Amino acid sequence: MRLQYKNTVFVIAAFVIVSASFFVGFYSGIAYNMTDERSLPINTTDGMPESVDFSMFWKVWHMVEDNYVSIDTVDEQQMVWGAISGLVSSLGDPYSVFFPPKENKYFESEIRGNFEGVGMEIGIRDDVLTIIAPLKGTPAGRAGLLASDKIIKIDETSSAGLSVDEAVDLIRGEKGSTVTFVIFREGKSEPFTVSLVRDVIDIPTIETKKRDDGIFVITLYSFSAQSPDLFRNALREFVESGDDKLVLDLRNNPGGYLDAAVDMASWFLPIGDVVVQESFRNSSHDLVHRSRGYDIFNDSLKFVILINEGSASASEIMAGALSEHGKAILVGERSFGKGSVQELLPVTDTTSLKVTVAKWLTPNGVSISENGLTPEIDVSFTQDDFEAGRDPQMDKAIETLKGM
Helix, strand or coil: CCCCECCCHHHHHHCCCCCCCEECCEEECCCCCCCCCCCCCCCCCCCCCCCCCCHHHHHHHHHHHHHCCCHHHCCHHHHHHHHHHHHHHCCCCCCCEEECHHHHHHHHHHHHCEEEECCEEEEEECCEEEEEEECCCCHHHHCCCCCCCEEEEECCEECCCCCHHHHHHHHCCCCCCEEEEEEECCCCCCCEEEEEECEEEECCCEEEEECCCCEEEEEECCECCCHHHHHHHHHHHHHHHCCCEEEEECCCCCCEEHHHHHHHHCCCCCCCCEEEEEEECCHHHCEEEECCCCCCECCCCEEEEEECCCCCCHHHHHHHHHHHCCCCEEEECCCCCCCEEEEEEECCCCCEEEEEEEEEECCCCCEHHHHCCCCCEECCCCHHHHHHCCCHHHHHHHHHHHCC
16 A cells, blocks of 8 residues: 655655754753853863862872872873862763863764764663664674674773773774774573774665565664654655555664754654753753654655664654654664763863763653663663574564554
């Protein structure tokens, strides 16, 4: 049966989508600057809180200068950066990080969408460094690393106590060099070792597939600045295929631009429907992001979204909105639960601060950070499935669509 839709294919082809500079999980301090009069320039003590005794800091500083055996080899600027990093890490938030020059350069390269490394998104879950999503076609993906694998060691460094960005600094490196991980995987009795050769990582975006059984599959790997245009084209392929059953595969999609998630959800929602809410410390700053109302499909659309523990951030925003508005059924495993917003603030020309400023809430007000998204149909994907080339989650999505 050919899918009925509200507007013609030409509307999809002609509609111009403009991506804003909002990255899910962080804002540019220029695009959305939340600093105020309390912000301090470098090398000043003006505005220090009266309730804090800073004399201890300077006492320790001088004790180090007077007593540390290798003080002649210590860079005092590195000491300052270390102190600032310690300040930020005391927040207990793995997503709030100070970037010294080297780390700041790495972060900027990641935003641009290509870098040298092994191709996996990592995060902190239950205080353990965890793989959120291995990217398809990268060293991590080809080696069979899975979402929710725990990283115990990176080369000779224990991951205990490492921030995400400290771990990234250890994992990144020149193309052709090797990095070794000790991995713990649930269901295995012992940790195992994996050595990966670093490569240039180009973050993939989207693939489409028209199946012979009348089901169309869109696989989305990231919410990049180009994703809205690519997704629009994928939907045009879907409509032109004559199919009325759609699978959107968001497994191992670690997220990306907020604007992309809102725009893409708008193809399925009427204008004004809530896509996601942002809850700030000061409720007067709270924001609601609503559908732009492209809404080209009517109720004949049969729609399943696949998620797993590698679905995070923008993936959770889009999947949560379409599920709660009754547009799609979620199949797979509980998502990662990356539901906080970071703002990127310049400190100097070569350093920056990434700090959590808000939390994402679904249209129904559910915090994504708390437990992630729970699919309506829970289906696991095991190591045995991977090695045997099986995909029980996709199989269940197809079965569900055929039964609708």
